[in-house]
Amino acid sequence: MEPSTRSKAIMEFLKPRVGARVKSWLEICTKCGQCADTCHFYLAADRDPKMIPAAKVKYLSEIIRRKGEVDDEFIQKAYDCIYHECNMCRRCTQFCPFGINIADMIALTRALLFSQGVCPEALRSAIKNYHETGNQMGVSEEDWLDTLTWCEEEMESEIVGLKIPVDKVGAEIMYTINAREAKFYPQDIQEVAKIMHVAGASWTVPSKRGWDDTNLSMFVGDLKTSRTLVENTFARATELGAKKVAITE
Amino acid sequence: MELFHDYLDQGIIKLSKKVTEPTTLQDPCNVVRSGGLAAKNRHVAEMLSEDFRPMDNQGNYNYCCGGGGGAIPMGGEMRKQRMKCGKIKAEQIRATGAKIVLVPCHNCIDQIRDLNKEYDLGIKAVHFKEIIAHNMIVPEHMIPKEEDEEEKA
Amino acid sequence: MNTAPLSLKQAVLVLALLVLCAPAAQAQPDEVLIDNSKVLGPLKRSAVAFPHGTHMAALDCLNCHHRMEKGKNTLDAGALEEKAKGVRCQDCHAVKGTRIAPDLDPTQTPLMQAFHKQCLGCHQKTAALGKKTGPRTCAGCHPVAKAKAAAKAEPKAGS
């Protein structure tokens, strides 16, 4: 892509998203340094100044200052910083005298890069899975139901009468999981089933899209996919008339 | 997590035993910092443990484990940085002397298990649900008797 | 309305800049020390050595000495004698409670403010017109060195 075309696209992306808050944050930071030792990246890197949260927003401010006119090398540097040097945990914001939300700006930078087609490959494939199957691991509906069935069968031998109620209308709690459980940690599902059963909970698990409560698209700022995922889960809860959605954490 | 708290707190789920080994607790950013569940998180941990040892900064101002913000699902490309920045969490865990780390988050648990290997912490990271499912009292009528006997036999 | 009291229209009267002023024919002191510590209490800055002579050379008595009634200065220049009532600023402008003739100052301008408006206001206005004028800085009228010397001298005199 020609740099000028890219800069135009970047500015078009940023224009509606750089609001009053981001602008103020970028401007009023006094570089007081209070955020430095709140960050585990900074502490773990032997107090490397590069890891100070306030330093990590320089890519965003630089992109805005240059009006989007940045080269591939710059984008790569920004990528390394916002993906490899920040967990967006917001601990720095808790200690910032001005309450500057660094993680918000990192997220915006990630979203900007995503809009330019740049994002971690693993997350890109998770997003592809979301679109194809509604869950990050690409588990098909058949496999999902299969997993639930054998989880139930295995547990029945341990607990009398244990059921994993699928799509039970009118249950109080709709339970959703991290799709990794279905693939790698099925015992997690069984443990919850056991607890729910012993507690006598009125619960159910949805069979269709929405049972994966992870939202990895959020990490790259793909808000469109994020929204769809949340909508899926709420659509299932509404269909099943569940009062609460319990997530696996 | 909140549900488990309420079940345990209200006695809907009763425990047959508590974890005897020293435990500590991770405060996942999205459950605690963003979810506002610090107190309940800790309460669950305390209800499950005999020897609960809070970390420095336990609660709302705890450090991230280093696996958040997509770091775990990013997979291999992030591994090096993930292990490096997790040093703080590893040190926190080591300082408590705990053998069991209670981790109510899939991201954190993967990260902390990796940290355990990387930094030789000698700990086990477990979900609440694992402990609860293991240590709770299952009512008599739900226990399949024949199988028990078969096993004993 | 303006910074200079001469243009205060609402007032009946006002002040006299200085300790003295006699008919023009009489000899005038060239310098007057304005020390209002009796009215204002211990002074924070040095007392002002006011060059009355220099002002007389450039201005009319009624430019400063005034008694405003319906926007007009009704003071009789001929009556400006050193000890006459209404000649000195503090006759009418004083800090609350110590005013000699409170009815003569309906603007209730306290003494210190009256001085600052009268002196500084005129100096600023004149300077703004590009004309030569007196000091416009704090230390221009209240030199610090003098205040320091006075402060040093006092305890010595006491001991």
Place this chain on the structure above:
Amino acid sequence: MDVLALAEGPLLWISLGVFAVGLVTRAALFLVESREKDKIFWQHFKWKWVLATMAKWLVPANRTVAKDPVFCALAYAFHFCLIVAPIWCLPHIIYWETSRLAWSFTALPDGLADWMTLAVLAIAVYLLIRRLSSPDLRYLSTASDYVLLVITALPFLTAYLSVHQSLGTGNLLGDNMQLIHILTGELMLVVVPFTKLSHAVLFFFSRAATAVEFGRREYSI
């Protein structure tokens, strides 16, 4: 009209105007733009959270104070003196009294105003040394961080020199110190709305925005 007349006349009014109108405009722009682009801020807005965050951060009653008490104590003292001394020192009140506005109010004792001025200067020096000596802050700082610290400190330095005539009289600097003071003060007023010093008002908006976002976890406000 000479330079002093210019400085204490039109320039003073212009700089005060730029300062006041500038800050009000910054505040207004924030509100207008956030209505349009930061809808989330308004959807969840609650005064309770905003007031709570101000109560914690306008006074030293927050977790950053516990983390770095020395810096915070000095930073709060710096801001307190920086705001209080210029507003309530006698010479400035005399300016108001002799101005068209004829405002008059009780002044701080000279000695106290003096100490506050010295406090601002001493802390400014501390902040500069801190910025120069810490590898972190050196890395973060841009030229403007240094320049603005100097711009902020200069009016206080010149105020002290002017009130005490520390440079004596009969020399160019000493005789014109009050003029220099006025000009440096005006410079500071003028740059506030256009630089990071705009945190004078944007502090409130930034804190409010974060308080609204952290609102349901009230500890984090």
